[in-house]
Amino acid sequence: MNARRLLAFGLAVLLAAAIGGGIWYSRGAVQLGQQQRIEAQQQVSARGLIGSEKEAFFSDPRVQAALAKHKVSVTVQKAGSRAIASGYDAKAFDFGFPSGAPAAAQLKAAAKAANVYNPFYTPIVLASWRPIADILVANGIASKQGDFYYVANLPALMQLAQGGKRWRDLKDSGAFATAKAVLPASTDVRTSNSAAMYLALASYIANGEQVVQSQAEVDQVLPLVAPLFLRQGFQESSSAGPFEDYLALGMGKAPLLVAYESQLVEYWLKHPDKAKGDMVVLYPKPTLYSKHVLVPYTPAGERVGQLLESDPELRQLAHAYGFRTGGDQHGPETWAGQGVKVPAQLVDVIDPPSQEWLERLIVGIEQRFK
Template sequence: MDGRKVAAPVLAACLLAAVGAAALYSNREVRQGQSQQAAIEEEQRQRADLRGVIGSEKEAFFADDRVKRALDQRGLTVAVEKAGSRAIANSYDPKRFDFGFPSGAPAAAQLKQAARANAVYTPFYTPIVVASWRPIAEILVANGIAQPMPGGQYTLDMKALLALSAKGTRWRELKGSAAFATGKGVLLASTDVRSSNSAAMYLALASYLANGEQVVQSNADVERVLAQVAPLFSRQGFQENSTAGPFEDYLALGMGKTPMLVAYESQLIEFWLKHPDKARGDMVMLYPQPTLYSKHVVVPYTATGHRLGQALEADPTLRSLAHEYGYRTAGERKGPELWRQRGIEVPDVLVDVVEPPSNEWLERMVRGIEQRSP
């Protein structure tokens, strides 16, 4: 039998099967697209105004007209009030708000319990960093406490830095300190640990190191670390309640006022994206080793609060806009690769990352610090 006569019908059958499969796939794609469009149209018909309380660092994100339009496409109009993230966890009021949006998993866990929320949403996150200045970073490099990274940022040996703070070392006592030969102590500046998440994350990191590189999880651990961590806050003097104020001082007053500030990576990325000429200046980030991530968690109090959380997690436009404000997200594009295209080099992945204590033990440490304050 002629092989070509046998092959022809087989080839035709294969082609028909391929065409059929392509048509099926295409129809499925069309149906999925239609389903997604129908869901968006249904959301638009079910319009809702909602109110929430957010960490101050997210105020500009919600004020952005592009964010407002993207939320409007999903039928949501959002009004927000700002507060320190830990204060949010203590100010839950179901009569006033539809959601809380603090920074930090411990504060969110407390808020979730108070609100009896059956689900939470984590649309973006950011690592804790130290906002500093290149002359300061180079002094730390000269003393073996920091190391330069590709792209212009630095790693920071947190254990070594906190040891200097504990000894009361002054900047002028360090090797190569001519650029900052002051009598100020080598001490990180932070917000008020009683109200702000960034300070609470600093406490979480300092307590981990003071506890022999173990997460605090007992009364014995709390008692063991308090004597070491309390002075890191009490020696600072006045501290503000949220992250926005100290960061503005850092930008406006320079290293004389704030040589080192506990901050969020997102704050510096956002600033550099808006002021690209500053990205190669003296402002630098020091990535603590170890460090931890601050998760930004939407805790819904109402059905419309759930809709907001779902939109922030799932909507690609909102994720892209979050990158504009320096946040890392899930999804195919997470942030660092986009920032690199804009001339901002940061690590894609941080390896030396620890978890904060549960809210119970963090609260006990905060109360202990408060009791030891003058």
């Protein structure tokens, strides 16, 4: 009798263990199964909503071929980064790929995404021209750092812009003695990340070189930073258009343009004959990095994010479009070998305000446009 009871007890223990193991296995299978099914498919098709500055990268046949090696194809639709975060239905896409960590944080929360990927980043710069940069050097606003780039004292430049100075008011301004205001041109801060990052920098300066992080600070800096955008006149909704104007129309249209480093580097890599011309880049001091953050909505989007972040061939192709990346080569080393020299590292770098406070700054300016 005791033996029977012992046998029954042992069988019960084994049955419970089997059931428990099955439950544990089932949970693990649920977590891994969907991703494994995606990877096992013959072809993964993903649709993404991206910032305009990445459109050429995804359209490149070399990028498409590199993705195809992993049985992945990608189609994209472009939009302003702020619109990506709040103006589109995530169900229509497999991933969102805005510029800027604040927009990505908002998008991640809205999409309830478990992971994000940070394959590319690029600093905010001022695209300019050698005669303009030399005027700024003569007035103590900038300093030359080699053949390709200058460093601009951002607080001093903001003081000129906020004080209503015109180029003809500056010392040694004969090359550009115009009535045009010393006012960096940007995209529309209501729609575009590059303008939002410029706002982050301007608000940092206006806030006594502190990141804005309260409503009191928002209220304090808005009267100082809003005119930097309101005085510009017409502004485009994404970064591609103003840069095309900068290239086509020259110094008269855009003496100083808020841009991404990637835009200038990409252009110089594709047009090496222009690399030693009058086009120059000024690195604001301080500056900030604009992170290009991929937020996946589906397993297909996850797969794209994984590949962009980890595949060496895709990272090299990103360098061809001026993006800095992780990995053994970050970008500047590759570009230097092709005659384009930029700082390998930037030291005086700040963080933008959190999404909450940056959005309040943008809304405050938006209300002043009306």
